[in-house]
Amino acid sequence: MILALWLLAAFALPLFPMGWLFNRVLASLPVGWPQALAVLLIPQLGVAALRATHEGWDLPSQWAFYGALWVLLSALFYAFRALSARELGIWTRLLASSGLALTWLDWGSGATWPATEVFVLSWSLPAALLLLLAGALTRRLGGAYLGLQGGLVAVLPRLTASLTMCALALLATPLFPGFFALLRAFDRLPLAFVPLLMPLPLLWGWAAGRFFQDLLFGAYRGEPVTDLGRGPALLIGIALAAFLFVSLLGSGVGL
Amino acid sequence: MDSLAACVPFLPIASGLVILAFLRRHPRGAARLSVGALLVTFLGAATLLGHYIIAGGVEVLDLGGAWGSLWLDPLSLVLWTFVSGISLIVHVYSVRYMVEEPGYARFFALLDLMTAVILFMVGAADLVTLAVAWFLVGVLLYFLLGHDHTRPAAGRYAFWTQITYRFGDLPLWFASLILVERYHSLSLPVIFARIQAHPGVLLWGLPVPLLAGLLLALAAFARSAQFLLHTWLPYTMDGPTPVSALMHAGIVNAGGFLFNRFAPLFEHAGMALHVAFAMGLVTAVVGSALMLIQNDVKRSLGYSTMGQMGFMVMECGLGAFPLAVFHLIAHGFFKASLFLGAGGVIGDARRHDGVPPDPIYTSVVERRPAKPSRLPWLVAASLTVLVPIVVIGLSHFFVAEHLFYEQGVVVLLFFGWVTGAQALFAAHKMSHQDPWRLMLGILASFVVIVVGYTLISHYFGALLYPDLSESRGLYQAASIHMLSFDGLVLSLAALFVGGWALTFFADGLDLASNLQGRGRGVYLAIYALLSREMYVADIYAFVSQILLRWSRQLNVWLGWC
Structure with missing residues (x-):
């Protein structure tokens, strides 16, 4: 039973090689709402599975060391793979996997359950919004493959602005919760691990650069398309603002 | 003063957010608000600096949380005034310069946010505030550099900046x-x-x-x-x-x-x-x-x-x-x-090529002047080598004698001597009808600049580091073994003097024709290396292409899951 729970957690909080299954399940769902809901709910399932094990990270210290190393390598592996992804759905899935894998470190360092759930939401909420927007993009352009049509900002300003902000949130940009979650993970790890974790933000930054290059720059030469409505854009803006506000409160800033 | 200090970095944030929320369709209003906010920010920062100079006192403005505190020390206040001043100039310049660009209001909002983030960065009194602001500078700079979305090159180079900045975030x-x-x-x-x-x-x-x-x-x-x-x-x-x-x-x-x-x-x-x-x-x-x-x-x-x-x-x-x-x-x-x-300047150069169209005028301008002359070489060499060292040495001696005992200062004086001598040497190389007049003019400028710079930098140093022991501690930390130091300074001095002598006697030694021979290949290799900017960007591009290929290959093997 315990083994099944561990495997469920490794699937839902994507740890290589179970993370492959996580990505496969997401990819098999229809684009848009189903994928967005899945990326919100499956990681929560992982947290519940970890909770059910009641074990924490009380493995022998050598196991804990190799476990933490495996988590770090998983996160780096998905971030590295995101560099070459140009389809918005794949890009989002791989980066979400990279961030969500770090939940194991948070849990392993003895974080409280609410804190771990917030940690998970830091990655899964922006990923869900991005997958929703990938659906919107697919409906307009027939696919969410970036780079084929440059300069989307000229024809889809609201959609690209929403995509940009959600991508920044997913990539742990201050002041979004991912940044503080990452700092917390850094802070709780033994210092010897920190140099291993350091390339992670660099890979995320690289992935972001390629994403923005494909999304924002160039001249659009496709068919005329309609932008995201004011209502949905406003809703996404409100969601991100609320996310930011909660992040600031949770980070302990003096306001 | 505390509430004023709290307002200084928050004012540009407020202005940027108001523009993004309400003024995106009102470019003129956005520009006015932005410039006004920056003007008030600059005045606030200058007032705080003035207050520090008059009343003194360093304080930490704690906003009551785990992070988000501001350190109102001389370094922060000087840099707040400088940053907001430069930003104000840039804002005022942009009002007309950017008027025909799309995204005018967004540009001002980003400028405001960038200014605010820099103000937070230089005023941070805790590590989290510093790390947050340090990171956000890179993010905002990316969007400012990539303001013109129609040009893929703008995005590419903005990315180069962003990734280097990210690389710099990590050691911090x-x-x-x-x-x-x-x-x-x-x-x-x-x-x-x-x-x-x-x-x-x-x-x-x-x-x-x-x-x-x-x-x-x-x-x-x-x-x-x-x-x-x-x-x-x-x-x-x-x-x-x-x-x-x-x-x-x-x-x-x-x-x-x-x-x-x-x-x-x-x-x-x-x-x-x-x-x-x-x-x-x-x-x-x-x-x-x-x-x-x-x-x-x-x-x-x-x-x-x-x-x-x-x-x-x-x-x-x-x-x-x-x-x-x-x-x-x-x-x-x-x-x-x-x-x-x-x-x-570029616009002017496109409009006017600088060549006078009038043939009579051209012939007058191109008329060979009276036979130029130079100072005797011994006089020139003495002036070149001795005058800078005397001027720089005396000015420092009268301002702060103790500095002569610090290795760092000696090295900087050495650089000052080299730069000054270089300027005088270049003046000597220029043919002129009245070489004494030229040399005296340059010497007078040199004295004014050196004395002014010495005085200002000394008093500025005393403002930033009022505790003399801290300044001395830094110089001590930067010092090396005395014998190595003396050897280094002497060998560098010999190298520079030798270089000048070589340049001075270049005509006599017929260096130009020697370069046509064996040295030509070396010269061309160095030129090629520099013209390709030492291949650094090419190497980075090559390595990143390899990494991207590996990433793609991995994804193909795993079916992009």
Whole structure:
């Protein structure tokens, strides 16, 4: 039973090689709402599975060391793979996997359950919004493959602005919760691990650069398309603002 | 004063957010609000600085949380005034310059947010605020540099900047984590007090200040475009001119700021200062060499900034921390004016090629002047070598004699001597009808500049570091063994004098025809190396292509899941 729970957690909080299954399940769902809901709910399932094990990270210290190393390598592996992804759905899935894998470190360092759930939401909420927007993009352009049509900002300003902000949130940009979650993970790890974790933000930054290059720059030469409505854009803006506000409160800033 | 201090960095944030929320369709209103907010910010910062100069007193403005505190010390107040002043100039310039660009209101909002983030960065009193602001500068700069979405090149070079900045974020985070772990506080004043009390705390067998100092120096190198981390700087010219001005005048100076902010730590990290000196020296030489062969005004200015940043980091490496701040401010003003004037100069050059169309006028201008002459070589050599050393030496002797006992100051005086001698030598090489008049004019300018610079930099140093022991501690940390130092200075002096002699007698030795022979190949190889900007960007592009190919291959094997 315990083994099944561990495997469920490794699937839902994507740890290589179970993370492959996580990505496969997401990819098999229809684009848009189903994928967005899945990326919100499956990681929560992982947290519940970890909770059910009641074990924490009380493995022998050598196991804990190799476990933490495996988590770090998983996160780096998905971030590295995101560099070459140009389809918005794949890009989002791989980066979400990279961030969500770090939940194991948070849990392993003895974080409280609410804190771990917030940690998970830091990655899964922006990923869900991005997958929703990938659906919107697919409906307009027939696919969410970036780079084929440059300069989307000229024809889809609201959609690209929403995509940009959600991508920044997913990539742990201050002041979004991912940044503080990452700092917390850094802070709780033994210092010897920190140099291993350091390339992670660099890979995320690289992935972001390629994403923005494909999304924002160039001249659009496709068919005329309609932008995201004011209502949905406003809703996404409100969601991100609320996310930011909660992040600031949770980070302990003096306001 | 506390509430005014709290308002200074928040005002541009408020202005930026109001523009984004309500004024995106009202470009004129956005520009007016933005300029007005910056004017008030600048006046607020100047008032705080004035209040400090008159009344004194350093305080930490704690907003009551785990982070978000501001340190109102001389460094913050001076840089607040400088940054808001430069930003105000850039804002005012942008009002007309950017008027025909799409996204006018967004541009002002981003400028406001960038200014606010820099103000938070230089005023941060805790490590989290510093790390957040340090990171956000890179993010906002990316969007400012990529303001023109229609040009893929703008995005590409904005990405180069962003990824280098991200590379520089990581050592800062690591250093912060080490300091928090070993000194048990997020607050910078508290950490510095504990470092003074316990500088010998170890991590992995190394003193923590040294380890953190090396990491902080690396973070500073990335921000200030030191050699191998410099490729982004010359290419940021693809961004709008006001952004280039803001970047070259303010943002790129973050390295010098970081050294000064962590000065109490660097007092115990001599090796980090030596590394900074070496890196700054290499960057200054490479930046200046690359600047000389550019044929594009803005890129030439970019490489000039790289060279200046090298000098600034080198000054930190010598322990002359306040001089680095003075340098960054002086460089900021002159580089901002050069960038803001560059567009007009390029426009003028396109309209007028500078060749007088009138043949009579041309013949008059091109008429050979009366036979030029030069000073006798012995007089010229004496003036060139002796006058700078006498002027620089005397001016420092009268202002602060104790500085002569610091190695860092001696090295800077040495550079001053070389630069001054170079200027006089160049003047001598110019043929002129009245060589005495030319030389006396240059000597008079030289005296005014040196005396002025010495006085200003001395009083500025006293403002930033009122505690003399701190200044001395930094110079001591930057010192090396006396014998090695003397040998280094003497060999460098011999090298420079030999170089001048070689140039002076170049005609007699017939160097030009020698270059046509064996030396020609070496000359061409060096020229090719420099014209390809030392292949640094090419190597990075090659390595990144390999990594991308591996990433793609992995994804193909795993079915993109």
